[in-house]
Amino acid sequence: MLRFLLFRLALLIPTFVGVSIVAFAFIRLLPGDPIMMLAGERGISAERYAELQAAYGFDRPIIVQYLDYLWGLLHGDLGTSVVTRRPVLDEFFTLFPATLELSLCAITLAVFLGVPLGVIAAVKRGSWVDQSIMGTALVGYSMPIFWWGLLLIILFSGILGWTPVSGRISLLYFFPPVTGFMLIDSLLSGQDGAFRSALSHLVLPSIVLATIPLAVIARQTRSAMLEVLGEDYVRTARSKGLPPARVIGLHALRNALIPVITTIGLQIGVLMAGAILTETIFSWPGIGKWMVDSVFKRDYAVVQGGLLLIAGIIMLVNLIVDVLYGLVNPRIRH
Amino acid sequence: MALLEIENLTVEFDTSGGTLRAVDGVSLSVEAGEVLAIVGESGSGKSVSMLAVMGLLPWTATVKADRMTFQGRDILNLSPSDRRRIVGKDISMIFQEPVASLNPCFTVGFQIEETLKTHTDLDRKARRQRAVELFHSVGLPDPERRLGSFPHQMSGGQCQRVMIAIALACGPKLLIADEPTTALDVTIQKQILDLLLDLQAKTGMGLILITHDMAVVAETADRVIVQYMGRQMEEADVLTLFESPKHAYTKALLSALPENATGDRLPTVADFDLENTPSTGGA
Structure with a gap:
């Protein structure tokens, strides 16, 4: 029974990694990004947009962003909502x-x-x-x-x-x-x-x-x-x-x-x-x-x-x- | 008064292809202390007629008889709840596939104590005590420990012993054994038959043994009924039947025993020309 449980728990690790990759990739495949959405219909100036991108780290290469996210996950940090600014x-x-x-x-x-x-x-x-x-x-x-x-x-x-x-x-x-x-x-x-x-x-x-x-x-x-x-x-x-x-x-x-x-x-x-x-x-x-x-x-x-x-x-x-x-x-x- | 008396029993099934008559005019009686064998090949209606006695046929079956009594009491037109008071207590039955006949989700102890709980006033402790005695009497080693086993942890022979113990739990007057040894190894077959006969002799109950094995009949039965295609062919005591079978089908059955083999082919009933042999006796 213990062996069975340990085995099943160990299986969770690759599953989690898979889900994190899929979740990370799919939401980025959608057109637009959080800053565009926050700016709304009035639009946003190119300078301000670049500034905010940098502030949230969205300008970095995607793999760096993912590894950074994974690093946070390992520390129990799921990130912070861009909209409400509260921890997820x-x-x-x-x-x-x-x-x-x-x-x-x-x-x-x-x-x-x-x-x-x-x-x-x-x-x-x-x-x-x-x-x-x-x-x-x-x-x-x-x-x-x-x-x-x-x-x-x-x-x-x-x-x-x-x-x-x-x-x-x-x-x-x-x-x-x-x-x-x-x-x-x-x-x-x-x-x-x-x-x-x-x-x-x-x-x-x-x-x-x-x-x-x-x-x-x-x-x-x-x-x-x-x-x-x-x-x-x-x-x-x-x-x-x-x-x-x-x-x-x-x-x-x-x-x-x-x-x-x-x-x-x-x-x-x-x-x-x-x-x-x-x-x-x-x-x-x-x-x-x-x-x-x-x-x-x-x-x-x-x-x-x-x-x-x-x-x-x-x-x-x-x-x-x-x-x-x-x-x-x-x-x-x- | 006979223990079980059946006159002109007919069982029909409603099927998509019309009505199928599985048992056609079977009559029999069993006395207390007697061993009656019902023989016949597969599909001859042996099991169906006994399932009709137990009330275990599916709803598609229609059971008719001129008379069907147990200890003089009509059991043909019993209400389901009245029948449940007799079945499992005064008449009990064991089946062909002992492992499949026990519920895989419950311990065998639970399954035997359940019968005692249904039919007796014994309290929990007395039921356990009685279950241990019963397991002991059917030759299961270490009965206390066996009560906690699940069917899949036991062999076929042990499961059949458990089934026998369950059937005997409430001291039945009549035990119906439907091919009780068919699914077992040859060495175990003999043990189970000996056990059944031993228990039958000790308790004085009636025993109906359904089988297609003539060797089993010869060893165990007092009286034999031969059934073919739902009809009763012949009824005789066992010595008479083996010495001078009257009916052509009985002769065919006897000549199909493996010891009558010639060459490398086993004889079958089909080898015997039933159509052109004048039939004598039978029902």
Whole structure:
């Protein structure tokens, strides 16, 4: 187990180097640079432009800039935002709880709805129940996130007026962040209606972000269950006179979960990609929106740092999933 | 009163190609303490008729019978929950592939204690105690330690012993063994058969042995039923069957034993001309 963990951790190093190169190169391939973007439509004089280029070090050869960046990384310095002049890491940790809260809600929704729906579809294979669950899942999977988000906003916020359109909480409430999770902080603040407001802001973005993972998990659970339900040990469980809930919910599901857990792990990457769109649609102040904004502003340090941190999170989650996989499947315990 | 009585059992499957009749008019009865062998080649409906007794057939199957009773009680029209009270307790079954028949995600101890938990009032400590006894009685060495093993850590023979222990956990009146030795090595086959017969003699339960192996039949059974294409061909006690088989198919089966080989080719049932041999006896 220790060897396995060390090996996996060692693998992170080349991955990080790769991500840093890609992040560094790609943002520089876009036309324009941070100084142009800051100057805006009024433009900037050639002398002033050269002065600022030199001040930020953008005039040096690209390889020197990269090595300098790498040197900073090794010292835990992700650079400073050209726009806000705050360290990238500080900004990240201010905004990350918002994304984490949204992602946790979305993945919880996706797992706790997707797995049972997949099980029901498998048990009722071929029936109208199965077909409607799988049909809906296919539609959900195929739906572009931004469009689906807008449809929900039009229906629930626009026509029905049930939920707010954007943000994390009504502007009427103000309290200092304690955990960074709005649901918890609003409860801690003790203000009347704060929790309700935070929750109503969270509902639509969570549904939008959960849709694709939910569809994938439901489909994967169904096919894994169908395979497992035909296994000999399921027949054995039934021959022992166990109630169907136990045969399906314990003996079959436990085995079906093995591939499903891998799928859930892979969905974390999808979730991060989805967060960028979802946060932009709902003006959710998380790292997705932060990244999109900084791409538009060519805020090099933020895009590079943000990509590295997101990649780090995805790799960490996948590592956790691999460890969990061993716990669930006794045959491959390391 | 017979332990298990079946009259005119028919099992049909709905398939995309129409209805398939897997079992066609099978009748049998087993007494307590008796070993009944059901023989026939693959696809002859041996397993299906016993799965029908256990209620383990998929939903595409339709089971019909004039009579199907266990200890005088109708088990054809039982509600699922009533059936679960009998299955695993009074009637239990072991299968062909012992390793695949155990759940890979749980320890064998969990799997045997689960049966005890379902059908008895024993508390956790008593269940563990009983599991150790059962493992001991099926000849598993070091039973306490074995309870914590996963199926993939055991051999096929050991897994079949675990399956037998699970089947015997609640003291069944009838044990159905569906090709229990087919997937095992020849040396292990003999051990498992001996174990089954020994346990059967000790407990006085009825034993139905499904097999296609005539040698197994000769060694173990009191009575034999020969099945072919879902139909019952012949029923006789074991000595009669081997000495004077009445039905042409039985003769074919017996003549297909490896010891009747001539030259370097093994005889098969197909060598025997079933169509032109007048059939006598049978159902």
